[in-house]
Amino acid sequence: MPEEKIEEGLTLDKKTMDVLVANIIPTSKYFEVRFDHMQSQMDDFRSDIKDFRCDIDKRFEQVDKRFDDMKSDMDKCFEQGDKRFEQIIASIDRLGDKLDHRDEKQRYFTLRMFTIAISISILGVLGAFLKSLGII
Numbered sequence: 001m002p003e004e005k006i007e008e009g010l011t012l013d014k015k016t017m018d019v020l021v022a023n024i025i026p027t028s029k030y031f032e033v034r035f036d037h038m039q040s041q042m043d044d045f046r047s048d049i050k051d052f053r054c055d056i057d058k059r060f061e062q063v064d065k066r067f068d069d070m071k072s073d074m075d076k077c078f079e080q081g082d083k084r085f086e087q088i089i090a091s092i093d094r095l096g097d098k099l100d101h102r103d104e105k106q107r108y109f110t111l112r113m114f115t116i117a118i119s120i121s122i123l124g125v126l127g128a129f130l131k132s133l134g135i136i
Helices: 014-024 028-133
Strands: none
16 A cells, blocks of 8 residues: 555634634734833833932032031141141240340350450550550
């Protein structure tokens, strides 16, 4: 017996086709659900970005406040340093005045001693001169 090829085919009736189309090809409801899900994800993402921006703004406000505090502290330190330098300058001026006064006293004393020394020398020379002339 010769072998006969029997071709078996799949018979598709309308009901089978409707089931295949309904299960294989996505319906508009499927796309609506997917788009709604994507929209929800995008809304969540936007909300997260807004929250992140708020958090960042708060953080920068805290950092700005810290910098302002540090700036005021540094200003206070510089003011204290300025006051201390003014005190040192005043002390140096007072010391300079004391030294000037002492120098004036020393100069007066030196001139007085020089005048006395010159007077004694002149008297000695005058006495020697008078003795050599035989007046004394």
